[in-house]
Amino acid sequence: MSGPYNLKYIHLFVTEVSPGGYILSRNGRMADRVGRADHNLADDLHREAAQGKYRYFWFEYTPSAAAAYGLECAWYHRYHPTDNPEHPSGPLGTESACPVKGCQVVTVLQPRG
């Protein structure tokens, strides 16, 4: 993971089109929110930046959306970000078990009833 970087200058740091995980912060020290991009990290970071809630970010490229989900989960459990109300859910249409030991979360769309 690299950072913290200023969210105004995403293009200087995120130069590859790649899935990945990111952490957003208001003060550059605390992880306030974790997220992931299934396709293009820069796109998702620009979307977050446009909302103006955060000033800093860290990021890491991953080879696939599934790997990005794993990273997002690991960070979610490590940092307990206050702005993530719920455990991350996996990429749409795939069955994704949280890779963190002791966590029982499996996100998969299941028929109700």
Ligand SMILES: [Zn+2]
């Ligand atoms: Zn988990």
